[in-house]
Amino acid sequence: MVCTANDLQGWKDFPKGLRVLLLEGDNNSASEIRTKLESMDYNVSIFYNVNEALSGISSSPKGFHVAVVEVSTSCPDGGFKFLENAKDLPTIMTSNIHCLNTMMKCIALGAVEFLTKPLSEDKLKNIWQHVVHKAFNADKSAMSEPQKPVKESVESMSIDLDKVSKFSDNEQEHSAASDKYPAPSTPQLKQVARLVDDGDCHEQTKCSIEKESGEHDGSECKFVETSCENLNTENSLQPTKPLIKEEEDSSKGESSVSTNPQSKNLLDNADGNASPNERSGPKDSCENRANRKKMKVDWTSDLHKKFVKAVEQLGIDQAIPSRILELMKVDGLTRHNVASHLQKYRMHKRQMLHADEDRKWPNQRDPMQRNYCMQRPIMAYPPYHSNHTYPPAPIYPMWGQPGSQIAGVPIWAPPPPGYPLWQQPTENWHWKPYPPGVHVDAWGNPMLPPPQTPCFPYTQNIIGLQNAKATDYRFGMPHNSFEHYPAEEVVDKVVKEAINKPWLPLPIGLKPPSMDSVMAELTKEGIPFSKGKGSKSKPC
DNA sequence: CTTGGAATAT
């Protein structure tokens, strides 16, 4: 359905009641979006598949003013099909796919906008603009008479801009003062200005828009000034853009620099290649463009999933930025981005470890005890399956004296980054790669439930230590090195300690076994143990 | 010269 300006004129409380067709594959996502839209007084109809949606349109041609359509990863063609068959309806595409090609395709097929998920209210609130935009276009193309200046028709409209403004209050301020274009649902003028304007001030649409809207009568008009809809999709930006957004830099010096016409070359970008010959060099302009503004990667949950998946796939010993980057196959993402994210990822894990320990054993605050806790994860280092050269895992004796050092490594030092910490719940890692019940390791890998045998942490200790030994062996390290001796000796101590100090904390998520089962297990393992109150374990 | 990682800056 295409509204005309006339339609809009009679519309009280626009855009209240504007009918939105929502095409979503996912139920939850759909209702989430609906809620948001409805909170803004949009009128939402959800469809879960293309055909329904299309027949919904055809059965009530005037039923909708605008469509919000998902391009799903599983079935992107659905969204495209909709686009192709609903040309009359201003259609906003939404997707988790942050890929330039997809966006391009959508726009090329006639989408008025592409919104990356998740959809915030900010992104959604201004979708009415497309209706208005279309309305004026429709009027224009329908009118054979000399076109009534759009501005005029706006002024003559009875739309109460104050009411409208509550849907776009921020936008007005932005356009008046500093346009940060926070929500992707930006007036198309911006895009058009960028694409079409080959004069000065390309990038600083801020500047040109301000000028224009200033010359006319205010920001409320700016969107109607965009009569041009021929988004020139061929001037494809290089594929480094999709998930990278330009950071708002309203108050920084850089922004003032960018308004300087002198810096035109720096400002020019692939968007405005209308006259490429003017550029000092295409490559140059691209690079400059990339440098010109800080790009920020938006680590959406989707992107993060990719990240985690890559990390999983690589395994801990190879989860390094460059490889992760390769596996993620995300255009525009740099090694630095990944490294930075990896850093954060690891830090979260570490923090969680501490938080968790504090939660479980809040009274164990003295360094000694903490140290004890810290050391426990020793057995959490899984055996390595890599043939790659890799430094042998340093052994962290569990009950060493604080301050003593082994081969220069302070024994209270936390495990080196990159090592998995103890099995952790992930609730604090806000992407929640796995549902609450599922235990995951420090890298987000789902962990198999513990062996069928009843939990037996000390045995795990032992296993861990043996693994440490095995690691030692695998890497062909000389066995007289320090890595060797803790393994066997400590095993014994671990066992004694475990038996003699049942009050000491256990690894997270494990419950103390009964003494009997401890004995039984030890016997089974062929590990000697001493009964009664044995001597306290000596520091390693 | 490139890389990963920690520290630091924004």
Added chain:
DNA sequence: AATATTCCAA
């Protein structure tokens, strides 16, 4: 708080 940038050692 999240992300980028810088610094430094391999």
